[in-house]
Amino acid sequence: MLENFSEIRVETPVDKIIKQIRSLISSGQLAPGDRLPAERKLAEKLAVSRSNIRDAIQKLEFYGILKTLPQSGTVVAGIGITALEGLITDVLKLEKSDFSSLVETRVILEVNAAELAAERRTPEDIIELNKALAAYEKKVRAGKQAVEEDLLFHLKIAEASKNAVLKSLMLIITPDIVNNFIQYKVCDDNSELKVYHEHEQILEHIINRDSEAAAKAMRAHLHEVTAFSKSKNILR
Known part of the structure; x- marks a missing residue:
């Protein structure tokens, strides 16, 4: 019977930030090349610390979803891998x-x-x-x-x-x-x-x-x- 239960995972602020950004990308509200607001503005809007914003961006950069360009800020990377990565996540859930x-x-x-x-x-x-x-x-x-x-x-x-x-x-x-x-x-x-x-x-x-x-x-x-x-x- 115990095997039928799954661990309950408590989402961190970083998880929630990542989920919001990925949702905006998958819905088309954020397109390849679009620039994210500055860390300070995002932190104020989402009511989280700037370190949370920074950690979320770093993780999304690691997976190739975002990229930070010198003097241009953080932008959405190419849609190919990003879209497919999102689809794989959906498949794993369903x-x-x-x-x-x-x-x-x-x-x-x-x-x-x-x-x-x-x-x-x-x-x-x-x-x-x-x-x-x-x-x-x-x-x-x-x-x-x-x-x-x-x-x-x-x-x-x-x-x-x-x-x-x-x-x-x-x-x-x-x-x-x-x-x-x-x-x-x-x-x-x-x-x-x-x-x-x-x-x-x-x-x-x-x-x-x-x-x-x-x-x-x-x-x-x-x-x-x-x-x-x-x-x-x-x-x-």
Whole structure:
């Protein structure tokens, strides 16, 4: 019986700000290239702190929905990925029974991304991957969840694959999968450190240009989320 209950998630001010902005984009009230009001004005209008506004904008930038341009402020990014990302979110809300299909797609994309990254990576890619790995380790050792840092590491692998379409597809489906996984699974310090060491192994294979080993390590790394998606579908 307990399995039929789901965790109740209390929305933070940042969550509510993000929801409003995404709603305005999906409804067409905010179009690509439109500029958002200044942080101060938004904070006054929404009755929240400027730090809440800043955090929401940073998260939406991370997912490619907004972008900040020098001397131009924060604007809505291209509609392609933004629209699709919104559609994927709606699908996850309405058809959670198909969650495993999204995870299967992620595995296909990420395994191939790791393989291609090992073949095509540049010295600059290795620098960026090391930075992303260090950011993840810092959060984990501080006892904090590192969802965005985890995702960033995987996206840097996709960038190193030199396949822009593959990266775009990952950007669409991965954030909701990762957040869903974190929401329903209790992640302790040991499991977070395990993920860190798995990241280390994947990066080592990419550095050594061992495409077969990189793909195999990525598949093993995603085994847990794959098993989780199957069990989640069964429970529902």
